[in-house]
Amino acid sequence: MPKTFVSRSSTIDVPKEKVKNTLADLHNWRPWSPWLVCEPEAKVEVEDDGKFYKWEGKRTGSGTIKVVDVSENKIEYDLNFLKPWKSYAKVDFSFTELGDGQTKTEWTMASSLPFFMFWMKKKMEAWIGMDYERGLRMLKEYVETGDIQSKLEFVGEHSFEGADYVGIKRTTSFDKIGEAMQKDFEDLTACIKSKDLEVTGLLFSQYHKFDMVSGAVIYTAGAPVANVPDSLDSKFVKGNLPKAKFHTVRHYGPYDHLGNAWSAAMMMERNKEFKAVKGYHPLEIYHNDPAETAPANLITDVSFAVR
Secondary structure, X not given: OOEEEEEEEEEEOOOHHHHHHHHHOXXXXXXXXXXXXXXXXXXXXXXXXXXXXXXXEOOOEEEEEEEEEEOOOEEEEEEEEEEOOOEEEEEEEEEEEEEOOEEEEEEEEEEEOOHHHHHHHHHHHHHHHHHHHHHHHHHHHHHHHOOOOOEEEEEEEEEEOXXXXXXXXXXXXXXXXXHHHHHHHHHHHHHHHHHOOOEXXXXXXXEEEXXXXXXXXXXXXXXXXXXXXXXXXXXXXXEEEOOEEEEEEEEEOOHHHHHHHHHHHHHHHHOOOOOEOOOOOOEEXXXXXXXXXXXXXXXXEEEEEEO
């Protein structure tokens, strides 16, 4: 059976005991879980002592987690998956005091895949690693502030009338996408002003390819316009988003948490809650301007064209 191992860490700005006490009581897990945020209706039952819970959902599958040991600098858990297939994982949280009330918190998982999924090892580790990163961002907010600035609305299916657009196509890494996209939209806005173009809808990013293993992404940052100019600087592209039916998950909150909406939409697709149109790449659609809107008030749609 192919072995898998995932490790991610975060610096949380509270003393170690507060982080440890939060994670040692499974009653505290639901608000920051990177999986349960994608399926609010999943059933979760936590034992009174907070050391064991079981969950069951359509998207998240089912299983149990149990606290098996709490020591000075570590908590150990047994994680048993029952659906979509049976497997076992050893999960740990480790804590290192950094001074000034900060705690380095490391989350690890050691497991194995069914033998017939050996070819999925690298992708599975990358997927779980991204889930861990989402979870640690939410855990940090939850422990530091008692709240998480990430909410999902499952909008469902609706019509999209299509649009011509101008944009910038780019390949970058996941860790640099925020910086790259900010520059692209600044350049795109300057182009719109210089060409006196009429923007007819919300700005968007269309994601053409995610490479989970290498951490690379190809996207187009675009603006729908009434008339596409005949000539554009070589850094710009023009195109058309065809009329379609979209399935949308809407995110409320900072862009740092947008992965929650993407993960929810992808889990819904895998669960056959909608069937995406092949060749029509999914979009991120921005309802407001981050330069003029507080991060907590940002509204963003993750939309897949569907049959």
